[in-house]
Amino acid sequence: MAATTVPEKTSRRHPGRRPAGPRSTAAGSGMSRRLRGNIQAYGFLVGALLCFGFFSWYPMVREFVMSFQRTRRGVTTWVGLRNFKTVYHDPYFWTAWRNTALFTLYALVIGFAVPFLVAILLNELRHARAYLRVLVYLPVMLPPVAGALLFKYFYDPEYGLFNHILKAVHLPTSQWLDSPHTALISVVIAATWMSMGSATLIYLAALQNIPGELYEAADLDGAGLLRKIWHVTVPQTRLVLSLMLLLQVVATMQEFTNVFLMAGGNGPQNSTTTVVYMIYQYGYHYDNFNGAAVLGLFLMLVLICFSGLYTRLSRNSD
Amino acid sequence: MAEFTPQTRTLISSAALSRGRGKVVYWTVLSVVLVVFTLVFIGPLYWMATSGFKDVHEVVHNPPTLFPHHAHPANYKTAWTQLQLAKLLWNTVYYAFGALFFQLVFDVAAAYALSKLRPVLGNIVLGAMLITLMIPAAVLVVPQYMTVLDLPLLHVNLINHPWAIWLPTVANGFNIFLLKRFFDSIPEDLMAAAAIDGAGPLRTLWSVVLPMSRPILGVVSIFAVVNVWKDFLWPMLVEPDPTKQPINIGIQSLSQGVPENVLIAALAISAVPTLLIFLLFQRNIMSGLTAGSLKG
Numbered sequence: 001m002a003a004t005t006v007p008e009k010t011s012r013r014h015p016g017r018r019p020a021g022p023r024s025t026a027a028g029s030g031m032s033r034r035l036r037g038n039i040q041a042y043g044f045l046v047g048a049l050l051c052f053g054f055f056s057w058y059p060m061v062r063e064f065v066m067s068f069q070r071t072r073r074g075v076t077t078w079v080g081l082r083n084f085k086t087v088y089h090d091p092y093f094w095t096a097w098r099n100t101a102l103f104t105l106y107a108l109v110i111g112f113a114v115p116f117l118v119a120i121l122l123n124e125l126r127h128a129r130a131y132l133r134v135l136v137y138l139p140v141m142l143p144p145v146a147g148a149l150l151f152k153y154f155y156d157p158e159y160g161l162f163n164h165i166l167k168a169v170h171l172p173t174s175q176w177l178d179s180p181h182t183a184l185i186s187v188v189i190a191a192t193w194m195s196m197g198s199a200t201l202i203y204l205a206a207l208q209n210i211p212g213e214l215y216e217a218a219d220l221d222g223a224g225l226l227r228k229i230w231h232v233t234v235p236q237t238r239l240v241l242s243l244m245l246l247l248q249v250v251a252t253m254q255e256f257t258n259v260f261l262m263a264g265g266n267g268p269q270n271s272t273t274t275v276v277y278m279i280y281q282y283g284y285h286y287d288n289f290n291g292a293a294v295l296g297l298f299l300m301l302v303l304i305c306f307s308g309l310y311t312r313l314s315r316n317s318d
Numbered sequence: 319m320a321e322f323t324p325q326t327r328t329l330i331s332s333a334a335l336s337r338g339r340g341k342v343v344y345w346t347v348l349s350v351v352l353v354v355f356t357l358v359f360i361g362p363l364y365w366m367a368t369s370g371f372k373d374v375h376e377v378v379h380n381p382p383t384l385f386p387h388h389a390h391p392a393n394y395k396t397a398w399t400q401l402q403l404a405k406l407l408w409n410t411v412y413y414a415f416g417a418l419f420f421q422l423v424f425d426v427a428a429a430y431a432l433s434k435l436r437p438v439l440g441n442i443v444l445g446a447m448l449i450t451l452m453i454p455a456a457v458l459v460v461p462q463y464m465t466v467l468d469l470p471l472l473h474v475n476l477i478n479h480p481w482a483i484w485l486p487t488v489a490n491g492f493n494i495f496l497l498k499r500f501f502d503s504i505p506e507d508l509m510a511a512a513a514i515d516g517a518g519p520l521r522t523l524w525s526v527v528l529p530m531s532r533p534i535l536g537v538v539s540i541f542a543v544v545n546v547w548k549d550f551l552w553p554m555l556v557e558p559d560p561t562k563q564p565i566n567i568g569i570q571s572l573s574q575g576v577p578e579n580v581l582i583a584a585l586a587i588s589a590v591p592t593l594l595i596f597l598l599f600q601r602n603i604m605s606g607l608t609a610g611s612l613k614g
Contacts, residue, residue: 037435037437038438039362039551040435040439040519041431041435041436041437041519042431042437044427044428044430044431044435044519045427045428045431045432045437045443047420047423047424047427047428047488048424048425048427048428048447048488048489048494049428051420051424051485051486051488051489052446052447052489053489054449054465054469054470054485054489055462055485055486055488055489056450056453056458056486056489057446058461058465058470059458059462059464059465060453060458060461062461062464062465063458063460063461064455065462066461066464069596083417090612093457104471121347121351122351123328123329124328124329124330125347125348125351126332126335126344128352131352132351132352132355134597134600135355135356135359135360136355136359137596137603137604138359138360138363138593138596139359139362141544141593141595141596142363142589142592142593143547143548143565143566143589144548144566144567144586145550145566145567145569145570145588145591146366146548146585146586146588146589149569149570149573149581149585150362150365150366150432150585151362152479153369153578153582154362154365158378158380158477159378159379159380159382161365161382164380164381164382170376175348178336193358193362201604207328207399208329212327212328213327214326215327216331218478219331225330228329232329233329245566250454253454254454254455254456254458256550256551257550257551260550260551261550261570273325276456276459276551279456279459279460280459280551283460284555289460291463292459292460293460293461294357294389296456296457296458296459296460296461297457299454299456299457300453300454300457303454303457304452307452311610316414
């Protein structure tokens with residue numbers, strides 16, 4: 001049904017360009033035919049090219065240029081590295097990086113390990129598979145606002161569900177989002193609940209592709225459960241695992257939505273201020289787009305270094 | 319491909335599970351998993367749906383109640399009218415399907431051109447599109463926002479206009495990549511046959527390529543819709559007018575000063591459409607998920 005929209009729109013965009021068939025191959029030199037083919041091809045490309053140009057390529061260049069400029073009352077001047085200095089001397093600069101790094105670390109410990117273990121567990125079960133798969137994926141489909149505000153209620157130290165459960169089983173309660181020590185990790189737990197479904201399903205598919213003979217061979221060698229996981233499951237899914245690791249780091253380093261919705265961005269004593277939240281503050285609270293661009297540039301640099309290093313390492317280990 | 323065949327040999331052999339002790343352990347683990355997973359993944363949704371029926375005191379009551387003492391369906395009605403959920407939902411649908419439309423038209427056309435028409439510099443264009451995958455989205459928020467404030471060359475301000483949400487979604491290197499790879503797998507012979515029959519590129523795209531590409535178009539479509547539905551930072555920046563906000567932003571900005579039970583009812587309503595989409599297209603979403611990420 002969705003496909004029907006395509007040609008209607010496209011044909012309106014290219015009136016009278018249709019009959020290019022055999023007639024045109026007979027007429028004209030190879031040169032003009034090729035030119036014609038190219039024009040046609042770029043006709044198909046023009047929409048995407050414009051969108052990429054306006055919303056991707058141009059902003060990339062602009063981010064770089066902006067970080068060396070300052071705009072005040074509509075007048076733009078070149079200021080060299082002054083924006084870099086301002087941002088670097090911001091008292092929360094290192095706090096934001098620390099929080100972002102911590103968030104990523106927690107997300108790796110919790111958000112990376114849990115889906116893999118869940119996938120292994122689900123893969124061993126012979127019953128209710130479809131039901132369990134749907135269950136795990138359900139939260140992924142919640143709008144972020146619903147998931148985040150829901151957890152905000154659960155985390156409430158006074159009447160929240162979590163402290164109630166902890167009390168019921170005689171465990172110490174927590175201040176969750178209200179304490180600078182636990183705010184960040186509380187956000188990570190909620191974020192993991194909301195997004196683990198996609199990773200779990202990807203791991204499940206990867207587990208399905210492991211040849212059963214490998215496990216049989218391991219059995220014959222007398223390998224226990226943990227040894228089989230370590231020597232068969234992990235190496236066999238290494239490619240997917242490492243790809244997901246990279247995606248996970250890149251995604252969690254850009255955390256904004258959950259800290260914004262659950263912890264109001266900064267959290268208690270700036271304990272959840274992430275770099276992207278700081279970008280947002282610079283741009284929309286301090287009215288300093290140039291500072292925001294500098295921060296964005298830093299983040300981009302870190303992430304590109306990380307992916308570069310990562311690709312290099314994974315290539316060497318092959 | 320993600321279908322599960324019970325015969326597949328996994329960590330623990332089926333034989334071990336069907337013997338005495340294995341059987342007991344298996345059924346215990348299975349029931350624990352079923353109970354725990356249901357509590358963990360449906361529990362919060364249950365809490366949300368039922369708390370929407372509670373009165374203001376019961377919502378914050380300690381200990382929490384499992385069933386509302388007195389059901390107040392009026393909360394849902396209040397949420398619907400007071401938070402203008404109809405408007406917010408409509409906005410979201412409008413943004414999501416607009417984005418879907420533009421992605422299908424522009425990205426399919428571009429991928430087709432790059433895969434089958436192969437223009438000069440086509441590889442460079444493709445490379446430039448794929449490079450954008452390296453640049454994290456959040457990094458470019460500020461320059462993108464400034465572009466939307468004053469579109470270069472045309473000098474139009476797209477703030478509060480749906481274009482600000484629709485057009486940037488087209489610049490999706492991953493879509494182009496997925497589509498191009500799929501189109502690449504369509505045999506050249508078919509294209510040649512269409513050309514001999516006198517079909518131009520547009521005709522070939524429409525009658526040969528698209529009918530064969532239903533699965534990939536389904537994947538791209540579902541993700542286009544879901545991505546817009548889940549986006550937060552970008553729509554918050556470019557749609558500051560409360561009457562034009564999608565549901566995520568609208569509920570967040572209207573949530574101050576709304577009684578908690580009404581807000582929870584609003585959250586429950588906001589969750590219904592995507593959960594429905596999921597339950598309806600479950601199979602496609604799951605296969606698309608694995609197809610998209612494994613081969614990406």
